[in-house]
Amino acid sequence: MYERSYYDGNLPFNQRTDVQTAHTELTAALQRVRDHIDAEYGPQDWTDIETLEDRGFGYCRDRDNEGKKDARNQGRTFTLSVEDFPAIAEIVMEELKPLGFTEVVDFSDDEGWADIYNTEDGGYVTVMISEPDQKFSLMYTTGCRPEATGPSTSPSQ
Numbered sequence: 001m002y003e004r005s006y007y008d009g010n011l012p013f014n015q016r017t018d019v020q021t022a023h024t025e026l027t028a029a030l031q032r033v034r035d036h037i038d039a040e041y042g043p044q045d046w047t048d049i050e051t052l053e054d055r056g057f058g059y060c061r062d063r064d065n066e067g068k069k070d071a072r073n074q075g076r077t078f079t080l081s082v083e084d085f086p087a088i089a090e091i092v093m094e095e096l097k098p099l100g101f102t103e104v105v106d107f108s109d110d111e112g113w114a115d116i117y118n119t120e121d122g123g124y125v126t127v128m129i130s131e132p133d134q135k136f137s138l139m140y141t142t143g144c145r146p147e148a149t150g151p152s153t154s155p156s157q
Helices: 019-041 082-099
Strands: 047-049 058-062 065-069 071-077 103-106 112-117 124-130 135-141
Touching (some): 019 065, 019 071, 019 082, 019 135, 082 103, 082 112
Antiparallel strands (some): 047 071, 058 065, 103 112, 112 124, 124 135
16 A cells, blocks of 8 residues: 655646646746846855756656656755845745645744645645755655656656
């Protein structure tokens, strides 16, 4: 018996946005987030931006459904401070809301950390600034989703 992950979507499996589309939408939205941060806080030295060429999608099961999942780092920089976190979290939310990522769980205490969930399709985006090193990170996980229909563009599919 396979259990569902807490971040898998509430929609029936075959009604969720496929993993390829989710990957494309999330990487584009998080590129816009990085661009917006660069515009607001000055150009950042972004590292750890994983692409589809770095590796393919992973296998997953959601009850009786087999599918694919995706999790990627989408940027790291070291010049933002925890005081910037609320404004940066708003930038992230602005880009993710149209994709269905609307439920925020804020874990902030001495550092800024929130996960933004897509409760329907599944997945979440983590936005975090840790002190004292001022490491800002963006990453996403899609949850288990149907594979893309049509030709595959993933090297491991």
